[in-house]
Amino acid sequence: MPGRGTARGLASAVAAIGAGVVAAAMVGCAAAGPGATDAPTAIAPIADAPSFAAVGDSITDANSADFAAGDLGSESWATYVVDDGFALAGGWAEWGATTERMAASVLPVDADALVVLAGTNDVALGVPFATSAANLGAIVDTVGISDVLVVSIPPLELAPGEAEAYNLALEELAVDRGWRFVDASAGLRTSDGAFRDGMSFDGVHPSARGAEVLGATIAEALREE
Template sequence: MAATAWVLLGCAPSGSAPSGSDASPDRPAASDTDDPDRAGGTFAAVGDSITDADSRNFAAGEIGPASWAACVVDAGFVFAGGWAEWGATTARMADAAAEVDADTLVVLAGTNDVAFGIPFAETSANLERIVDAVGIDDVVVSSIPPIDAFPQGPVEFNEQLAEFADERGWRFVDAAAGLRTSDGTFRSGLSFDGLHPSEDGARVLGEAIADELVAG
């Protein structure tokens, strides 16, 4: 229970986000569909603090550099919309998700469900609600990153998530694989608090997700 309490504190919005917590003013608009350099297709995203990170306004495409989505945009994909909020469970995401017109939906969700001890049966039902609400057929579901205070939680969750995604015909990508050590904790330098990826860690997630979108 002590580990879970620590996780919950870490999942609340705070001023302890990584340096450069404002979205870079030099970053092109993530939703700029007229940019000829962005030929990778469009994506929507739903998630929690791992996705929102230091974004000024994630839903509006003002994505911060500590979000994996920024890396996907840099890889040539256009962000079409979505929803992400610090501390969000999959139930909260399902309640907030709305229809988006995009080629692919990327969902990175479940860290807070693990923290709250929410049964996977509830999580899986919420994931289905998210996908139904957004209304995109091509769905990519990512593994969740480590939780240093409770390493076994994400390991077990990701195993169930991979199986569930396969059953639903969704694409599962273990984007967090490059973040993990053999004992299920973060690799050195890839998290600033043992829960949230650093900018380098977000890049690991984003590159893996972008690769999956390219593989399509």
């Protein structure tokens, strides 16, 4: 995890990217974040479709007009999971959220699977992984869904090694807890931990194309169960 000086720099950079953004919670409206399009994609629920709940930060909320209501943006990976035939049953996502904030905010959701993509802000703030792990456990316990997919965080170009270390620890945690680890971010990154061309607009958040890659891999993993 980052040292104190590195953590301050990362936190400042991530905060600057998300400054002024107020985003969706479980029951609330979302303001679009940086890179938002004028017309986010509103998706109607699919009758009898397998369902999922999603918990995350700006990488999940992205430019959604109202994430909790299923009014999803083109830069949210959840859009492409829904496009693949799944129904978003609920969840919680907010710009700048740490795993601690998620654990304090989530509510129970009735769905077939829970997808958690969390940790970028923990890495940026230098949160010890043991603390992140405890928060992730609290999230899963509160939401109350037995089929849990934890997803690797995307590249963090200011600290590629820290993102890689977090993902390795996350995979070990998933094995230990009986969750499914999905390295959906593998399709976004280069061998040196940066974003591939066209996969991000700022070195932290996936572009619409990057979100599509994330969503396709997550949907594939959901379908495997």
